[in-house]
Amino acid sequence: YDHKKGGRFSLSDFDIGRPLGRGKFGSVYLARLKNPEYIVALKILFKSQLQSARVEHQLRREIEIQAHLKHPHVLRMHTYFWDEKKIYLVLEYAEHGELFRQLQDRGRLSEGRTAEYIYQMADALSYCHKKNVIHRDIKPENILIGSDGELKLSDFGWSVHAPSKRRATLCGTLDYLPPEMVNGKPHGEHVDIWALGVLTYELLVGKPPFECDDESRTKRRINKGVIEFPRYISNEARDLITRLLKKKPEERLPLEEVMVHPWIVKNLEKRK
Numbered sequence: 001y002d003h004k005k006g007g008r009f010s011l012s013d014f015d016i017g018r019p020l021g022r023g024k025f026g027s028v029y030l031a032r033l034k035n036p037e038y039i040v041a042l043k044i045l046f047k048s049q050l051q052s053a054r055v056e057h058q059l060r061r062e063i064e065i066q067a068h069l070k071h072p073h074v075l076r077m078h079t080y081f082w083d084e085k086k087i088y089l090v091l092e093y094a095e096h097g098e099l100f101r102q103l104q105d106r107g108r109l110s111e112g113r114t115a116e117y118i119y120q121m122a123d124a125l126s127y128c129h130k131k132n133v134i135h136r137d138i139k140p141e142n143i144l145i146g147s148d149g150e151l152k153l154s155d156f157g158w159s160v161h162a163p164s165k166r167r168a169t170l171c172g173t174l175d176y177l178p179p180e181m182v183n184g185k186p187h188g189e190h191v192d193i194w195a196l197g198v199l200t201y202e203l204l205v206g207k208p209p210f211e212c213d214d215e216s217r218t219k220r221r222i223n224k225g226v227i228e229f230p231r232y233i234s235n236e237a238r239d240l241i242t243r244l245l246k247k248k249p250e251e252r253l254p255l256e257e258v259m260v261h262p263w264i265v266k267n268l269e270k271r272k
């Protein structure tokens with residue numbers, strides 16, 4: 001087949017299918033490369049919207065970072081191309097959509113399923129951190145589910161090379177931000193470990209640990225760092241979450257130790 005030897009793709013190389021979701025800067029469609037036949041997710045972004053939000057540099061950095069990431073629990077960006085008005089991201093298709101929707105449908109997840117998911121995310125983050133990439137936007141909306149039910153860390157639109165001083169204004173939920181980011185301090189890869197702790201709590205409980213109806217109260221709770229666990233959360237799960245949600249970045253449990261934590265090991269054994 002005459003696949004493009006280093007040449008650029010164009011929209012006419014794809015059949016476009018149903019919309020998969022709508023984002024802030026554009027929509028994602030199921031699509032199929034015509035030759036060879038290959039299913040992808042195609043995110044279509046409007047240059048005008050990227051320019052007015054001044055995020056072109058963020059997108060350029062994401063494309064650069066994603067080009068070097070290849071891991072079973074990281075959603076691949078196969079390639080990208082553009083035309084006069086739009087930029088197209090050719091992404092791995094995650095058949096079962098967002099983890100966010102699964103959590104909404106179920107309310108909260110079992111300790112077994114959550115432990116398996118957290119193991120996979122710790123594995124993905126350990127891989128990214130070894131490549132000096134911090135994701136910085138871990139939350140159920142940015143985690144997709146593949147055809148075998150495996151998790152795919154996705155959307156590196158906020159990722160950077162560590163260490164970093166965030167410049168763009170944060171938008172969206174503060175729930176996943178660690179104290180050092182909430183207080184605008186320089187931050188490193190430990191921000192992802194904090195977010196992994198928030199994710200573990202949210203999957204088990206159905207809402208994040210410091211959630212409040214207004215931002216200033218959420219910021220206060222993040223800085224205070226007091227975690228209330230519902231009765232049904234096991235002691236081992238509480239232990240892991242507490243070791244991840246340490247105020248001091250360097251005190252947070254290293255990812256390699258997360259992957260062998262008793263709560264993870266016990267639940268992975270049971271799932272075999």
Ligand SMILES: O=C(O)Cn1ncc2ncnc(NCCc3cnc(NC(=O)Nc4cccc(Cl)c4)s3)c21
Nearest residue numbers: 020021025028041055058059092093094097155157
């Ligand atoms: O579409 C859905 O709602 C869910 N869905 N369901 C299945 C499925 N399979 C694959 N991908 C999906 N969604 C796209 C996930 C992304 C990955 N990478 C991104 N990067 C990005 O948006 N970057 C970006 C955008 C605008 C500005 C800047 Cl600065 C950066 S989005 C899927």
